[in-house]
Amino acid sequence: xxxxxxxxxxxxxxxxxxxxxxxxxxxxxxxxxxxxxxxxxxxxxxxxxxxxxxxxxxxxxxxxxxxxxxxxxxxxxxxxxxxxxxxxxxxxxxxxxxxxxxxxxxxxxxxxxxxx
Amino acid sequence: xxxxxxxxxxxxxxxxxxxxxxxxxxxxxxxxxxxxxxxxxxxxxxxxxxxxxxxxxxxxxxxxxxxxxxxxxxxxxxxxxxxxxxxxxxxxxxxxxxxxxxxxxxxxxxx
Numbered sequence: 735x736x737x738x739x740x741x742x743x744x745x746x747x748x749x750x751x752x753x754x755x756x757x758x759x760x761x762x763x764x765x766x767x768x769x770x771x772x773x774x775x776x777x778x779x780x781x782x783x784x785x786x787x788x789x790x791x792x793x794x795x796x797x798x799x800x801x802x803x804x805x806x807x808x809x810x811x812x813x814x815x816x817x818x819x820x821x822x823x824x825x826x827x828x829x830x831x832x833x834x835x836x837x838x839x840x841x842x843x844x845x846x847x848x849x850x
Numbered sequence: 851x852x853x854x855x856x857x858x859x860x861x862x863x864x865x866x867x868x869x870x871x872x873x874x875x876x877x878x879x880x881x882x883x884x885x886x887x888x889x890x891x892x893x894x895x896x897x898x899x900x901x902x903x904x905x906x907x908x909x910x911x912x913x914x915x916x917x918x919x920x921x922x923x924x925x926x927x928x929x930x931x932x933x934x935x936x937x938x939x940x941x942x943x944x945x946x947x948x949x950x951x952x953x954x955x956x957x958x959x960x961x
Contacts, residue, residue, distance in 0.1 A: 735894070765947040776852075776937060777892070777951045792948075826891060830947050836899055839882060839939075839949065841891045 736761050736831055738842035746848045747817055754813045755845045757827030762807035765830040768800070771844075772823045780825075783810040817849045851875050853940045855952035862959045867926045870955045872938030874919040881914050881921040882939040882949060885932075892937060895923070925957070933959045 737760040747753050757766065766783040781789040781802055789802035804810040814821050827842040853874040860868055872881060880899045884892035898914035898921060909926045925932055935956050939949035 767947065767949075776953050777939070777949075779948055779950070782946070782948065828949075836897050837880065837945070837947070838894055838897055839947065840894050841884075844891045 735838075735840055736763065736829065738827065738829060738840060740827060740842040740845050742845060743843065744846040744848075746850060748850060749818055751817055752813055752815045753817065753847060754811050755825055755827075755847075757810045757812070757842055759808045759829055761831070763829040763831050764807075764833050765839075766804055766810045767828040767830075767839075768802060768810070768812045769826045769828055769841075770823045771826060777826070780812070783812075783827075814847065817847075819849045822847060822849045852950055853938055853952040855936075855938060855955045857955060858953070859956040860958070862928050862957065864930060864959055864961055865927050866959075867924070868928060868957060870923040870925075870936050870938075870957070872921045872923070872940070872952055874940050876919065876940075877943050878914075878916060878919050878940050879943045879945045880941045881912075882941070883912055883921075883923050884937045884939065885934045886937065886954075887934040895936075928957075928959045930959050930961065933957055 739758045741756045768780040769777045771777050779792050780795045781791040783804040785804045801813045824844045826844045830839045856871045882897045883895040886892040900916040912923045914921045935954045938952045
């Protein structure tokens, strides 16, 4: 596996502000993803973070609201913009380590966001 | 489409067995199983690729029937540490890495 870290681990933000979440991996990975987990719910894929190019967003998520960067093979950021209380969730990055099977994917520790 | 997990919740005594099922309406390339404890991130348990293989380590194993698009997670001789919410994540046939997760199964193991 790999060591995945996220910053911040938690934050309380005011409505209308933005927060940038960082995901750092201790080794190069092939794929990086961002998920959201609303309170008591399952995990929902926000986007695939593509190295050196624009992220690929899932239905219901847009770049203006969730801009993502991935400048290299070990680091990515997710920004939650113009926040509202509905954005209160846990945001998790996930990585696929290898280009060959069995393609395990691991999650970072998550960022718990509360919007007031 | 989101895979369907069953049961939604199960309560066990230590030493008892449990089976958690995950069913998809679409063809799958792989099924991933995770366990999440309250306040923590999901922890990877295992991945099953199409081919009907069964995998396992220690007392947790899983199977994948690609024809039926179903996977099952088997927990034998359950321990207190097995408590948590179990999620299956399914990946479609294109192997993009994108996982769609089931709604979760909450497992509680009592002494």
